[in-house]
Amino acid sequence: MSLYHEAADILTSSPSQGGSLKSRIFKNSKFRSPPNQLYALVLETSKWSPVLTEVIQGADLLKLERKLTPALSLLLVHDLLLAKGGIALPKAHGLRVCIEKYKGRLSSELTRARLRRKSPSLRALKLEMNKAAAGEEANYPRWVRINGLRSSVEEQLETTFAGYSRASRIQDVVTKADRHLYMDPHVPNLVAVTRGFDLTATEAYTSGKIILQDKASCFPAYLLDPGPDDGDVIDACAAPGNKTTHLASILRGHGAASASRPQTIYAFEKDGKRAETLDKMVTLAGSKSMTQIGAGEDFLNADPHSDRFKNVGALLLDPSCSGSGIVGRDSMPELHLPAPNPKASHRHTVTAAGAGAEDSELRVVRDDDGIETVMSSDAVLEKRLVTLSEFQVSLLLHAFEFPAARKITYSTCSVHAVENEQVVMAVLRSEVAMKRGWRVLRRERQVDGMKNWPVRGLLDACGGDKAIADGCIRSYKDDGLGVMGFFVAPFVRDDALAVAAGEGRRREEMPMELNGGGVQGIQDDDDDDDDDDHEDDDEWKGFSD
């Protein structure tokens, strides 16, 4: 089957068969065409389908060539008029010959369709199509975290963002067409910039000086705020590494106060492939020497009482979740198909699952680590959420066991209470939480930016406990603050309770390295780690340096 027949099959097949467009193409071995080419063709054609439908209908193509299907005609006309190399078939191939003979007619229709949209050029029309296809993402800024391990805000303002005008409101970054930059008032080293200008091609991006990370995704590490007196840090679910590298940057930022011993970040990632991405990101961000990656390691199998983790004072838990808060996750351009009868065009909704049946929409929920569930009913969604929340609870309960731990942040990019406040309430009721004195950190004790963040946890879902609800932090896609839907809860250990249980130690009873005593620089990128506690690094196979 040719590239075009395979692409036409994808465009017209049911969303219940195989999940999102990406997974239907990349996880399906039945296709003979290169997956990248197939994906690009289907995506670009969908993007252009409103215009191409007018072109095909205006040229009466389906009337003149009755053997052509609507999907096939869209794909071929797309490549004929818009692809650099034209139609990817041999010159004498029947399909190519059949379409090319209408080139003049189709080109004129394209010009008409462009002029109807008042676009001065094909380039301008292309920008318009890209913007329309960006879906909800177009209404959000591009958040950029400046990586303190490699650069500084000052340096980036003078270089990468030198041509940007300063915006005083986040809305200006979204609505203005030219380049604007907004300094975030909550999270240090974070800026929002106008979308549509490719930052991935900049030197700052390719050298790890800037990291594209949604504002809300910066909350967990900032809220955890690991300092020199927090010992080692665990990132329990680390890939691709946005929060791992943020933790490293914060640790280094607190370097002025200095720790008595080098601090290590243990970054667990149970998926081997994703661990490779994590490794690359940690290396690029300049935090490799302070991070040990547990590639393929399940955090739930880590022994809290092992010698290795005896100095772990802080844990960041950002487990797999439904991903319901992610902006643009499911956005795919709406597919317009020319009708055989030119009077009516068909509109197909392309959901996360790909093209749907006519005017129908079948939801596919994709977890933030890629697992897809076709939501044939509310009960299916509910069941998936319960499974996720059980896993999230088990992760938190496991984290509560680490003997020296005094701080934890738990986060999801889900908006469902069952994965958020309900998880918090369930773990607070647990035996280990009560025994070891874990509670939610009150809002007034949180770092300034998080204390001042206006959107808090759901009171009802916290059983009416205002202190707990206020201690939790939320964001919603549509709250006008320019961020994705997110949830973070900070936990701390209540010293008094822990001491009463004979388990904890008061700060003044803690060893020097955990109570902030002693002054020594944090391990530098190039430093060799010759600390005694690290001598057995090589014996412990799970983590690689």
Ligand SMILES: C[S@@+](CC[C@H](N)C(=O)[O-])C[C@H]1O[C@@H](n2cnc3c(N)ncnc32)[C@H](O)[C@@H]1O
């Ligand atoms: C939400 S993503 C983490 C995103 C990451 N914190 C960041 O900001 O870049 C969840 C990750 O946790 C991993 N994961 C899930 N369960 C795990 C477990 N029990 N132990 C270690 N990693 C786990 C998944 O493979 C996935 O890569």
